[in-house]
Amino acid sequence: MKVRLSTNFFEDVKSILTTENCNKILLETASTTVDRLQSMKNAFEGFEISLEPILSQKLTELRQIKSAGEIEKIKKAQEITDAAFSHILNFIKVGKTEKEISLELEFFMRKNGSEGVAFDTIAVSGKNSSLPHGVPTDKPLAHGDFLTMDFGAVYSGYCSDMTRTVAIGHVSDEQEKIYNIVLKAQTEALKTIAPSVACKDVDKVARDIISDAGFTDNFGHGLGHSVGLEIHESPACNTRDLTPLKAGMLMTVEPGIYLPNKFGVRIEDLIVVIDNGYQNLTKSPKNLIIL
Secondary structure, eight states, X not given: OOOOOOSSHHHHHHHHHHHTTOXXXXXXXXXXXXXXXXHHHHHTXXXXXXXXXXXXXXXXXXXXXXXXXXXXXXXXXXXXXHHHHHHHHTTOOTTOBHHHHHHHHHHHHHHTTOSSBSSOOEEEEGGGGGSTTOOOOSOBOOTTOEEEEEEOBEETTEEOOEEEEEESSOOOHHHHHHHHHHHXXXXXXXXXXXXXXXXXXXXXXXXXHHXXXXXXXXXXXXXXXXXXXXXXXXXXXXSSOOOBOOTTOEEEEOOEEEETTTEEEEOBEEEEEETTEEEEOOOSOOSOOBO
16 A cells, blocks of 8 residues: 655546546545535546446445444444443533533543544433434533433544433433333344344334334434444434345444423444344443432
8 A cells, every 4th residue: 555645635636547547537426515526527627527326335335344443443432432421420410501511521532532522412401302413502400300412432533322311310200111111112122133134124123112102203213323434324224224234234223202392212322233143332321320
């Protein structure tokens, strides 16, 4: 492998292509902006730029299976994330704001080896926890709140992802019931994960449990997604993805129930598919924690 330092990327690439007598460029359309496409057309005038999706499809397929080295990096990212959860349990108290919880999680992960955050940290409580992708606010934690935290670290470029929901002070019968339904949905879905099982079939196990409990309309997202260099990769465990699981695939398993203007619960683990099932990379406890 030869490494070259580039001062003018397009010109340097054009020089290499000319030297190698290449006149066709395949473009990864899935991650190219209109502005960058126009810049490439200008820079590579005289070359054929193909926008056929074959390159994006091939790269997506190649990235679905992680190498042993990639999995080790993701494991390390998840270790940092698990440590952050253990840390935050001693930080959470009535009166702390959602923003304070979010910032403390991010600070701890960065201080302990994370290169940044895998995505914008979610820390939402009370009614705000009914928003699956809620944004932390200045709302202080109150007695009786559920607090949902969705966060991830980055190690050597690779992401982790986990979610835990904890209770502040006490839980109502309804809160405990919903928590246990979500936990059962996740536990049963995990049992089905193995090579050759279709992604949509894993989703169905969790979705059926939640639907049978009477909350069909309160689980509005897919069960999970792959993770790697990006926080959302292919395949995904949802109602449509027919992709069969294969050893080396990473997948989140994150069922949830969200009751509008009341509260929400989500529990998320990160797993890797192995020859005889799966390995759970998330080590944080999933029992209902009341702080």
